[in-house]
Amino acid sequence: MxxxxxxxxxxxxxxxxxxxxxxxxxxxxxxxxxxxxxxxxxxxxxxxxxxxxxxNAWLVSGAHELFYGRDQSVAGNETRIQMAEDGHFYARAMINGVERRMLVDSGATTTALSDGTAAAAKLEVDTSLPEVIDTANGMVKAYPARVATLRVGGITASDLGVVVAPEFGETDVLGMNFLSKLKSWRVEGRMLVLTPQPT
Structure with missing residues (x-):
């Protein structure tokens, strides 16, 4: 049917x-x-x-912003992300031009993407070189890929290595290989502040 x-x-x-x-x-x-x-x-x-x-995803984000305020903003060269109600920080990121909401996780060594996000961003996933990674749900077999550009607010990372696995479900995670490219990142109260390297 x-x-x-x-x-x-x-x-x-x-x-x-x-x-x-x-x-x-x-x-x-x-x-x-x-x-x-x-x-x-x-x-x-x-x-x-x-x-x-x-x-029109902007309808949802616009309504959320109207009632709860902006969850992500750029002030000067810094990108500021408001803590979500569940106590985590979620970045609105552009992955090869595809917008996604990503969990910021300093405990994740590598940025991890769902199969759906990898397909939408048209990534070339290397299925010949699986990596076994430790996640909150146990050991997972993931496959490497590279993102041409990943942008969060005013911060852009180029040629960023990521891993892709079906076990991630619909969750996308921004890991330390992105955060380590910054000049600094810190938490101020309920705000995550990302500061890029000087250009």
Whole structure:
């Protein structure tokens, strides 16, 4: 069954359930028609909203910024990242022009990317040279690749080595091989401050 057929069946079920409830009440046909149109409108509005959010990540980030403030900013030559509610720091990074939210982890030796991010960034992953790395979930077999440019705020790293593995799920990690290229990085209260090397 194709995805489109499956989606069509799902949407039909969304309509059939409320319509069957209306018919079960034995209401006049005109009133059932009006309420059915209202349900169609509600479902269509929801689907359009989901499609817009999926295609425009700025809607989500803009709403988050409106209510919680900016989670990442550039002040002078420094990039400042606000601590998330879970106590971690997440950088908004551009990996070969592809935007991703990356967990900043000073305990990770190498920057690690998910299969999805590697594919989106069009990385050439060397599957002939697996590396066994120790993660929070145990030992994982990962494969090396190189990122042409990885940018966080106003800081850019070129030709950065990374590892890629399916076991990472959807998590991307910014490791020490990026942080060590900086002049300094420090935590001030709930803010991570990244300072680049002088140019």
């Amino acid at each position: 194709s995805n489109q057929t499956g989606n069509g069946i799902y949407y039909a079920l969304l309509l059939i359930l409320p319509l069957s409830a209306l018919f079960a009440r034995r209401m006049p046909l005109g009133r059932v028609a009006v309420m059915a149109l209202a349900w169609v409108g509600i479902i269509a509005t929801g689907l359009v909203t989901v499609a817009l959010v999926n295609r």
